[in-house]
Amino acid sequence: MKYIRDTLYGFIKLDGRFIDLMDTPEFQRLRRVTQLGFTPIVYPTATHTRFEHSLGVFHLACEMRKKFDTGDDFLAAALLHDLGHVPFSHAAEWIMKSAIGKNHVDITVERIKSMEGVLERNGFDVKKVCELIRGKGKYGQLLSGDIDIDRMDYLVRDSYYTGVAYGVINPDSVIRRLRFRGNVLGVNLSDIHVVESLLVARSWMMPAVYLHKTTRIANSMFSRGLIELMEHLDMEEFSEGDEHDAVRIFRDSCGLPSELWKRIENRNLYKEGLRLTRKDFSSREIGKVIKLRADPLRFRDIENRIAEELGLNEGEVLLNIPEKPVFMESNLMVLDENKKLEKISKIVSGIVESEWNYWYVGVYSRKERRKLIGRNRERIKELILHG
CATH class of the missing domain: 1.10.3210.10 (Hypothetical protein af1432)
Known part of the structure; x- marks a missing residue:
């Protein structure tokens, strides 16, 4: 032992x-x-x-x-x-x-x-x-x-x-309130506040730490x-x-x-020269942008194409594209209501939606290139979407 x-x-x-x-x-x-x-x-x-x-x-x-x-x-x-x-x-x-x-x-x-x-x-x-x-x-x-x-x-x-104090939760309290109905994991309605606290904690940790x-x-x-x-x-x-x-x-x-x-x-x-948010893209375009993560070489080619268009060297423009926000906890079942948590808790449904506020495409370059990046917002967006 x-x-x-x-x-x-x-x-x-x-x-x-x-x-x-x-x-x-x-x-x-x-x-x-x-x-x-x-x-x-x-x-x-x-x-x-x-x-x-x-x-x-x-x-x-x-x-x-x-x-x-x-x-x-x-x-x-x-x-x-x-x-x-x-x-x-x-x-x-x-x-x-x-x-x-x-x-x-x-x-x-x-x-x-x-x-x-x-x-x-x-x-x-x-x-x-x-x-x-x-x-x-x-x-x-x-x-x-x-x-x-x-x-x-x-x-x-x-x-x-x-x-960062946002992530302070009590795991023991969460564990005590979990239940199974057959093979379905969930909580009772009276205990959803514990799961809500976990979701709120993770939501606050996203911009402060993870993103x-x-x-x-x-x-x-x-x-x-x-x-x-x-x-x-x-x-x-x-x-x-x-x-x-x-x-x-x-x-x-x-x-x-x-x-x-x-x-x-x-x-x-490098410094951030441009930030393209959810509002800058349609739903279909967001899916297309996120899929760029599946092909690192194409991802690099788009970075190089942007740099070339701006008269910069390869590697002087970098992109950051996060994954689609996912809150698996929202699918947890509220057993005595036979509904998913997000269908019952306004807090949870609000958090799931607000998570998109932290999603954006970051465009980075050297400090002295920030204004150049910012002035070419629409062209950079076009190159991200269409190469």
Whole structure:
């Protein structure tokens, strides 16, 4: 038995089976993969890693097991659920998905299968652990679903380490109020305020932390550097590395990737020259713009085309296009009303709509190019839509 002191939960207790899982290279790698990537550029204390987040999710899984008969495979899945995150995952995963055809969940499942020996030796069912991580089955949704322990931990943990109080929720209170009707997870009408508080917390954390404008600029600079390096890197090998490896690759690079990395390290970031919001596009156009994330090379070509039109060099104009806002919690069932939460709670329906207020396409360049970018708003929009 081992006790590990955690900032949020005090001592977390693990028996020998879970210590064996922790002591694998796959899990120890998470000590070198940060939870929030480049966020310390804005919030210097936000240097926590996916290692402690994984321990936190394991702790909440243990609390969840006191309420539901989830079994030990659920605890193993909770501990190992983030094995597949790549270095600087918020900036890199969309590129990795295109390069190797896998997202972080796919990679996690692959790594768990490669750990079959240690898992089976400790009595865990590898197939079931993988299914739980994919959110399958009755209890999989507690780990990856409409309201899950992964989200509960990262909200509280990210709030604590950034110093942004918006994410302060009480996971124990949420867990106590969850119910199953058959295989359907939900809450009763009298308890929806607890879920509303979680949604409000995440809504406030989006602009303050997860979509902070400065972090988005750093992400875009790293992403462009990685796109430039794609043709020369073994991207599978990159996904297996940690952030120390990624830093070494960028420091050893030449040209644009090296220049962008030096700017990130010295906080000499590009500046926002233009912001295109939801109001600038039709619904169909928004879908088209978001789909650009599926093809990093085309994404780069559009950046280069904009730069060329403005008389700038390649790499002097960068774009940032967020994913479509998704609030899975709004689909949670209110069991005694037999309706989804968003159909009952005006708070939730309002939050889902207001989330679009934080969605925008950012156009970035050097400080001295900001006015040039701003003067060419319509032409840049046309190039984003039509290349």
